Amino acid sequence: AKYVYDFTEGNRNLKDLLGGKGANLAEMTNLGLPVPPGFTITSEACRHYLAEGAEPDGLSEEVAEHLEALEAQMGRRLGQADDPLLVSVRSGAKFSMPGMMETVLNIGLNDESVHGLAKQAGGNDRFAWDSYRRLIQMFGKTVLGIDGERFEQALDAVKGKRQDTDLDAGELQGLVETFKGIVREETGKDFPTDPREQMRLAVMAVFDSWNAPRAILYRRQERIPADLGTAVNIVAMVFGNVGNDSGTGVAFTRDPGSGRQGIYGDYLQNAQGEDVVAGIRNTIPLEELERIDKQSYDELLAIMRTLENHYKDLCDIEFTIERGKLWMLQTRVGKRTAAAAFRIATQLVDQGLITLDEAVTRVTGDQLAQLMFPRFDGGAAKQKIAKGMNASPGAAVGKAVFSSERAVELSEQGEDVILIRRETNPDDLAGMIAAKGILTSRGGKTSHAAVVARGMGKTCVCGAEELEVSTRERTFTAPGGVVVSEGDVISIDGTSGEVFLGEVPVVDSAVVEYFERGIQDDDLVGAVDRIMRRADAARRLGVRANADTPEDAARARRFGGEGIGLCRTEHMFLGERRQLVEDLVLASTDEDRQAALDALEPLQKTDFLGIFQAMGGDPVTIRLIDPPLHEFLPDIVDLSVKAATDEATEKDHQLLAAVKRLHEQNPMLGLRGVRLGLVIPGLFAMQVRAIAQAAKEVPGAKPEIMIPLVAAVQELESVREEARGILAEVGVEALIGTMIEVPRAALTAAQIAEAAEFFSFGTNDLTQMAWGFSRDDVESAFFPKYLDLGIFGVSPFETLDREGVGRLVEIAVAEGRSARPDLHLGICGEHGGDPDSIHFCHDVGLDYVSCSPFRIPVARLEAGRAAL
Numbered sequence: 111a112k113y114v115y116d117f118t119e120g121n122r123n124l125k126d127l128l129g130g131k132g133a134n135l136a137e138m139t140n141l142g143l144p145v146p147p148g149f150t151i152t153s154e155a156c157r158h159y160l161a162e163g164a165e166p167d168g169l170s171e172e173v174a175e176h177l178e179a180l181e182a183q184m185g186r187r188l189g190q191a192d193d194p195l196l197v198s199v200r201s202g203a204k205f206s207m208p209g210m211m212e213t214v215l216n217i218g219l220n221d222e223s224v225h226g227l228a229k230q231a232g233g234n235d236r237f238a239w240d241s242y243r244r245l246i247q248m249f250g251k252t253v254l255g256i257d258g259e260r261f262e263q264a265l266d267a268v269k270g271k272r273q274d275t276d277l278d279a280g281e282l283q284g285l286v287e288t289f290k291g292i293v294r295e296e297t298g299k300d301f302p303t304d305p306r307e308q309m310r311l312a313v314m315a316v317f318d319s320w321n322a323p324r325a326i327l328y329r330r331q332e333r334i335p336a337d338l339g340t341a342v343n344i345v346a347m348v349f350g351n352v353g354n355d356s357g358t359g360v361a362f363t364r365d366p367g368s369g370r371q372g373i374y375g376d377y378l379q380n381a382q383g384e385d386v387v388a389g390i391r392n393t394i395p396l397e398e399l400e401r402i403d404k405q406s407y408d409e410l411l412a413i414m415r416t417l418e419n420h421y422k423d424l425c426d427i428e429f430t431i432e433r434g435k436l437w438m439l440q441t442r443v444g445k446r447t448a449a450a451a452f453r454i455a456t457q458l459v460d461q462g463l464i465t466l467d468e469a470v471t472r473v474t475g476d477q478l479a480q481l482m483f484p485r486f487d488g489g490a491a492k493q494k495i496a497k498g499m500n501a502s503p504g505a506a507v508g509k510a511v512f513s514s515e516r517a518v519e520l521s522e523q524g525e526d527v528i529l530i531r532r533e534t535n536p537d538d539l540a541g542m543i544a545a546k547g548i549l550t551s552r553g554g555k556t557s558h559a560a561v562v563a564r565g566m567g568k569t570c571v572c573g574a575e576e577l578e579v580s581t582r583e584r585t586f587t588a589p590g591g592v593v594v595s596e597g598d599v600i601s602i603d604g605t606s607g608e609v610f611l612g613e614v615p616v617v618d619s620a621v622v623e624y625f626e627r628g629i630q631d632d633d634l635v636g637a638v639d640r641i642m643r644r645a646d647a648a649r650r651l652g653v654r655a656n657a658d659t660p661e662d663a664a665r666a667r668r669f670g671g672e673g674i675g676l677c678r679t680e681h682m683f684l685g686e687r688r689q690l691v692e693d694l695v696l697a698s699t700d701e702d703r704q705a706a707l708d709a710l711e712p713l714q715k716t717d718f719l720g721i722f723q724a725m726g727g728d729p730v731t732i733r734l735i736d737p738p739l740h741e742f743l744p745d746i747v748d749l750s751v752k753a754a755t756d757e758a759t760e761k762d763h764q765l766l767a768a769v770k771r772l773h774e775q776n777p778m779l780g781l782r783g784v785r786l787g788l789v790i791p792g793l794f795a796m797q798v799r800a801i802a803q804a805a806k807e808v809p810g811a812k813p814e815i816m817i818p819l820v821a822a823v824q825e826l827e828s829v830r831e832e833a834r835g836i837l838a839e840v841g842v843e844a845l846i847g848t849m850i851e852v853p854r855a856a857l858t859a860a861q862i863a864e865a866a867e868f869f870s871f872g873t874n875d876l877t878q879m880a881w882g883f884s885r886d887d888v889e890s891a892f893f894p895k896y897l898d899l900g901i902f903g904v905s906p907f908e909t910l911d912r913e914g915v916g917r918l919v920e921i922a923v924a925e926g927r928s929a930r931p932d933l934h935l936g937i938c939g940e941h942g943g944d945p946d947s948i949h950f951c952h953d954v955g956l957d958y959v960s961c962s963p964f965r966i967p968v969a970r971l972e973a974g975r976a977a978l
């Protein structure tokens with residue numbers, strides 16, 4: 111295999127092999143943009159290294175060849191004493207994982223070449239020693255695994271209240287000695303001075319950083335597969351830390367927060383690498399570069415236009431200016447907020463860069479779902495205490511916490527928390543995941559907090575500089591002397607950047623207003639509208655709702671639902687009707703039982719009337735009663751306690767006996783669904799009659815009667831027989847079908863289809879039964895471990911497991927249709943609202959998905975995307 115690619119050999123389509131960073135560095139090189147030369151070691155080499163614990167054969171030779179070619183091109187050798195070539199060794203996986211893995215700059219410096227570097231820069235000793243101390247610091251932390259704090263503290267000790275740029279050559283040289291001492295102390299060895307050895311060790315450290323705990327956590331959060339590995343980029347160094355005519359920056363081609371066009375970025379003079387995002391000094395807005403270095407600024411803007419036109423999308427970039435010369439160090443299609451995604455997609459259509467179909471594929475259901483989150487009520491009284499940058503939109507309310515650990519702790523206790531930091535770093539990731547929102551007092555829109563929060567779709571206000579944050583005292587002080595301590599509730603608005611004391615009430619978002627009432631009053635809603643119309647026109651899948659009440663049914667319709675795919679009837683047996691259910695269960699004679707059923711029937715009829723009326727002529731799939739009966743009876747412990755007292759009545763004793771009799775070891779696999787209908791005479795008949803009579807009163811009503819938990823066609827046949835009789839008697843037509851949620855039903859679908867006019871896949875139960883675990887018991891018990899072990903990348907209850915459960919669905923679809931070509935097919939498990947699962951439903955040829963009313967727009971969009 112070929113393990114190393116020169117930047118001139120790669121291109122942007124090779125992300126699997128070269129990682130995003132490497133592929134895009136190659137793409138920019140081939141576009142003729144000013145990229146320092148370099149090469150990429152493939153992620154395949156990394157996978158080999160991680161699996162075997164050693165580099166693949168031939169890798170070191172290939173790297174040596176490419177290094178020699180780079181040296182020849184640059185006219186200097188790596189670490190050459192009098193005129194050194196220096197390189198960076200940079201991680202870069204297929205999917206961007208901001209700051210999660212490692213990069214080492216200034217490889218090739220040692221006690222000799224540091225003088226050569228100073229000479230190269232016209233006798234600039236300060237710069238050379240600054241670069242050297244940075245190398246030992248980064249190398250020590252990343253490659254040698256020394257706690258970064260040790261270097262930080264040594265640096266702070268010299269720096270005092272000054273900034274890093276105030277240190278002179280002598281002080282920096284002294285720091286180099288101190289840092290070397292730290293390395294000796296911590297590792298028992300000297301800092302490695304051989305440039306090639308430095309490079310080799312750095313490459314392996316980058317490979318290893320794929321499995322750093324924070325990288326693993328980030329991948330799980332972002333659902334990035336665990337086995338991809340990272341590529342490694344070796345790039346000739348260019349220097350932003352030579353003096354004030356140099357610097358480094360990050361920029362976006364549009365605002366990643368709103369999607370609006372303009373100039374968005376941060377710049378820092380006399381700085382290197384991470385300085386911009388790490389917040390060591392305050393950055394300046396990119397516009398100000400125009401004043402400092404107009405030529406580089408103009409060139410940068412031109413390059414950004416080139417990149418946007420080339421990638422036909424928002425790009426983010428890293429650049430460095432070395433003594434007036436601009437260098438591009440990275441680009442990629444940038445992360446953005448949900449609102450920006452919709453705006454940008456439609457703007458690009460208007461600019462003629464992409465088609466509307468492409469625009470639909472550029473946005474996701476998850477992004478749409480984010481736009482449907484509530485926002486703060488503009489009319490509510492609120493106490494604003496600060497304003498920062500609107501880094502990632504949303505309205506978050508929670509208790510103030512000042513450390514990642516505390517955020518995790520409190521959220522595990524069920525508290526909503528807002529994580530407050532001066533600035534975040536990759537070690538705060540767990541806390542950021544746990545928090546409802548993130549607030550920082552330092553850093554701009556390109557800071558770590560902002561980038562990561564946007565990626566996660568989490569509310570974030572950053573750079574609220576008026577706030578004095580003390581993580582030690584766990585407080586922050588706002589202007590006017592307002593002090594917020596840990597545990598105090600605050601509200602943050604990631605859309606406006608405002609911070610409020612106390613809990614601010616929330617209201618529907620503009621996008622929900624649009625779906626609910628057709629209100630279209632801003633450009634974001636306009637963008638959503640265009641994309642939704644196109645998605646609706648493109649999709650083949652119908653979208654129905656899981657709704658049990660007239661209110662839900664009505665909302666589902668407003669949101670674009672085309673019927674009800676699952677109307678559960680169990681809640682209709684609760685509340686005041688519990689009494690009637692108890693009578694039904696306790697009935698010892700046919701007469702008693704019939705009396706109980708007769709009492710329930712008119713109530714059921716009213717339930718169905720409301721739903722048919724709300725749905726007009728759209729189909730309503732009603733599932734006959736499904737859960738185990740004891741769920742409707744009093745708790746066995748409560749009953750036992752009561753039965754032991756004098757107050758207990760005859761009925762209490764009877765109830766206790768009944769509950770004991772009905773108690774099941776494993777109710778999920780017990781007396782429920784169709785089994786219940788067959789065991790309790792008259793129960794299903796009562797429900798069917800109530801449905802038929804309600805339908806008769808609503809012209810155009812389209813009932814579909816759905817039998818749950820069928821495993822054998824015989825079960826369905828006997829229920830169907832009776833139901834047909836009742837329908838004929840009342841004079842109403844209805845489809846009769848079944849859920850497919852028991853593996854046996856999927857495997858005998860051809861037989862079952864003979865007796866069913868439709869199938870609806872109940873993938874919650876199908877998943878439980880296919881895997882043989884009960885959802886309620888396993889999600890906290892061992893799923894985290896399973897996710898760790900990579901047994902699944904995401905819970906099979908969240909996203910349909912294509913290989914296993916999906917296979918059962920495929921079999922049932924094929925067999926069912928072969929027996930009955932016009933068999934109607936849908937899904938009503940919670941997967942019906944999950945983007946990945948919706949794509950599966952499209953691929954496998956279902957007719958519709960059904961999901962909760964609030965997910966309907968998401969399902970419409972994803973169904974459209976699946977078809978395009």
Ligand code: ADP
Pocket residue numbers: 146197198199200201208209210211212213215345346347348349350382383384428429430439440
């Ligand atoms: P990350 O993936 O965390 O952004 P990078 O590999 O991009 O890490 O590098 C970290 C920082 O170092 C970035 O700011 C990058 O621009 C800078 N950098 C990387 N390589 C070079 C180089 N050859 N010359 C100058 N700066 C570099």
Ligand code: MG
Pocket residue numbers: 428440
């Ligand atoms: Mg980078």
Ligand code: MG
Pocket residue numbers: 736818851872874875
């Ligand atoms: Mg079920």
